[in-house]
Amino acid sequence: MTIHDYNEVDILYTLMSYVNVSSPQDMYYAIAHTILTHIDQIPSISINDLADLCYTSPATISRFCKDMNCKSFVNFKNEIAIALEIARNEIHLSTQDAQKVSEDPDYLKKKMYHEAMESLALVEKSIDMKDIDRICEMIYQAKKVHMLGYQFNKIISNDFQMKMLKHRKFVYAFVERGDEIQRLDIIDKDSLVIIITVRAREQLMKALIDKIKEHHPKILLLTMNQTYQNDDIDWIYRIDGTESQYSESSLQGTMNFLSLLNLIYVRYGLLYRE
Structure with missing residues (x-):
């Protein structure tokens, strides 16, 4: 049996789940939604800039990160950076398989x-x-x-x-x-x-x-x-x-x-x- 070394606890999945089950009136919903729609900026953004983007306070951002089971805002940003790095190589067929799919898309289905x-x-x-x-x-x-x-x-x-x-x-x-x-x-x-x-x-x-x-x-x-x-x-x-x-x-x-x-x-x- 081969088990691929993927990340079972993906912060991007967690954020999306929060948006899916929360009310749009929830402050944390607004934060999660803002993060997901500005995801590429998050690894380098400051807590003050993110707070401004979400129309809230840095303290609320810190509480949100802890609610996401992250120790700090820095830890949260690091998890986002890791998740984005993994996602950049989300699909990686071998060179041989990629060539076969390029020649015949039906090969991928099979x-x-x-x-x-x-x-x-x-x-x-x-x-x-x-x-x-x-x-x-x-x-x-x-x-x-x-x-x-x-x-x-x-x-x-x-x-x-x-x-x-x-x-x-x-x-x-x-x-x-x-x-x-x-x-x-x-x-x-x-x-x-x-x-x-x-x-x-x-x-x-x-x-x-x-x-x-x-x-x-x-x-x-x-x-x-x-x-x-x-x-x-x-x-x-x-x-x-x-x-x-x-x-x-x-x-x-x-x-x-x-x-x-x-x-x-x-x-x-x-x-x-x-």
């Missing part, structure tokens, strides 16, 4: 769909239905279920949340960056926390797991990382599959986890429907 089907086939082979039944039972038995994910995983978590509601099972799906830290007070010993992550990066996972464990829930980690270990996690469920090597954003990984959660959703309905 390449992408072939890779998608190949990855899903690997996911299917790696899944044991006994494990799916165990996951369904964990969800059914838990008084509270919380789903944590980054970037595209937030989208599929929200989709799973809506589908599970039709089974009369409410699932918390944190949608804002930092929610997994700021809203830990609603997690308790009767909770099941499901974390979805393609890469399960050691540094990111350790900080998150350490804070979650303070509330003593059961933890289920869904990942494509075949080697990650953490003794504080009750169960690490691994699926196989591939990730694209020519895009900084996840392509196959999105479909892999969406297919897994759809399987859990359907199986849960068959096992526990009233």
